[in-house]
Amino acid sequence: MHDKIDAVFKEVLNVDPKGGAITLVYNETEGWNSVGHMMLVAGLEQAFDCMLEMDDILDMSSYEKVVEIMAKYA
Amino acid sequence: MLDPLALSGRVAIVTGASRGIGRAIAETLAAHGATLILNGRRDGEAISRASRYISEKFNVPVSYVAGDISQAQTSANLVKDAFTRHKRLDIYVNNAGVLIDGLIGMMPEHDIDATLSINLAGVLHGVQSAARLMQRGGRGSIINMSSIIGRFGNTGQLVYSASKAGVIGATLAAAKELAPKNIRVNAIAPGFIDTDMVRQIPEAKFAERLASIGMGRIGTPQDIANTALFLASDLSSYVTGQVLGVDGGMLV
Numbered sequence: 001m002h003d004k005i006d007a008v009f010k011e012v013l014n015v016d017p018k019g020g021a022i023t024l025v026y027n028e029t030e031g032w033n034s035v036g037h038m039m040l041v042a043g044l045e046q047a048f049d050c051m052l053e054m055d056d057i058l059d060m061s062s063y064e065k066v067v068e069i070m071a072k073y074a
Numbered sequence: 075m076l077d078p079l080a081l082s083g084r085v086a087i088v089t090g091a092s093r094g095i096g097r098a099i100a101e102t103l104a105a106h107g108a109t110l111i112l113n114g115r116r117d118g119e120a121i122s123r124a125s126r127y128i129s130e131k132f133n134v135p136v137s138y139v140a141g142d143i144s145q146a147q148t149s150a151n152l153v154k155d156a157f158t159r160h161k162r163l164d165i166y167v168n169n170a171g172v173l174i175d176g177l178i179g180m181m182p183e184h185d186i187d188a189t190l191s192i193n194l195a196g197v198l199h200g201v202q203s204a205a206r207l208m209q210r211g212g213r214g215s216i217i218n219m220s221s222i223i224g225r226f227g228n229t230g231q232l233v234y235s236a237s238k239a240g241v242i243g244a245t246l247a248a249a250k251e252l253a254p255k256n257i258r259v260n261a262i263a264p265g266f267i268d269t270d271m272v273r274q275i276p277e278a279k280f281a282e283r284l285a286s287i288g289m290g291r292i293g294t295p296q297d298i299a300n301t302a303l304f305l306a307s308d309l310s311s312y313v314t315g316q317v318l319g320v321d322g323g324m325l326v
Contacts, residue, residue, distance in 0.1 A: 041206070042206070042209060042210065045206070045210070046210060051150075051153065051154050051157045051206070051207065053150070054146065054150065054202075
């Protein structure tokens with residue numbers, strides 16, 4: 001699961017989270033603004049072949065939170 | 075030559091599809107080969123019957139999700155159904171609506187809330203849900219039902235007018251935001267259309283409305299469905315952010 005998430009972060013934000021070794025936070029990490037967030041969501045939905053709930057999309061405020069949420073869809 | 079109106083292989087959601095304009099749109103899209111997911115409010119039996127009828131008549135897959143479109147979960151469920159069954163969504167018709175008239179000072183709060191939540195918030199929920207799945211396919215057409223009353227206003231229709239004007243604003247904003255994703259967003263503004271809603275109008279008022287129509291006849295649900303077909307099809311592939319009046323030259 002981490003591999004899939006990391007690949008999406010790399011593709012969309014051009015950063016390598018290395019499984020959470022780097023701090024990544026919405027609205028702080030370069031490129032992770034509202035537009036980047038929706039691209040991240042699209043990438044995650046594609047990678048996990050799912051449709052995320054609106055509450056989950058709004059809750060994805062950090063890499064750790066993304067991992068926690070995507071565990072429900074893995 | 076390929077038929078530019080052909081919708082075979084495309085998946086369409088139509089809200090408020092049990093009867094009237096929504097039903098005509100659903101049947102017209104089905105007649106051109108679209109796979110359908112229909113929505114009807116609360117009464118699951120009516121939308122279930124409509125789905126069966128359309129599927130058998132036009133030999134296309136039709137499923138349905140019953141629910142109140144003012145609730146965000148209903149549009150989310152519709153799009154999830156499209157994803158689960160078909161993995162794609164090409165067309166989303168935000169048609170469901172209510173008409174509650176009342177003079178200024180005579181509209182109770184619950185009627186204001188109901189009108190805005192179904193006619194306007196329902197559209198906003200639909201656009202948000204639809205856009206997410208459409209962008210995966212790299213294309214899409216969202217069609218929002220406004221009204222001639224939303225463009226020009228009318229006595230006794232303060233709230234309805236505001237809700238339908240809001241639909242136009244939402245259409246223009248969504249068209250700008252979604253154009254780079256090749257998702258087109260347009261609105262239809264029907265005039266006086268022969269539906270259950272207008273059959274409740276007193277005879278004198280009906281005649282007065284009819285006299286205000288340049289073409290001298292009331293519109294039909296099929297007139298609106300034909301416009302929806304145009305906006306759903308490749309014939310309108312470069313059309314976005316538009317409000318198409320379908321009113322026979324009606325003056326309000």
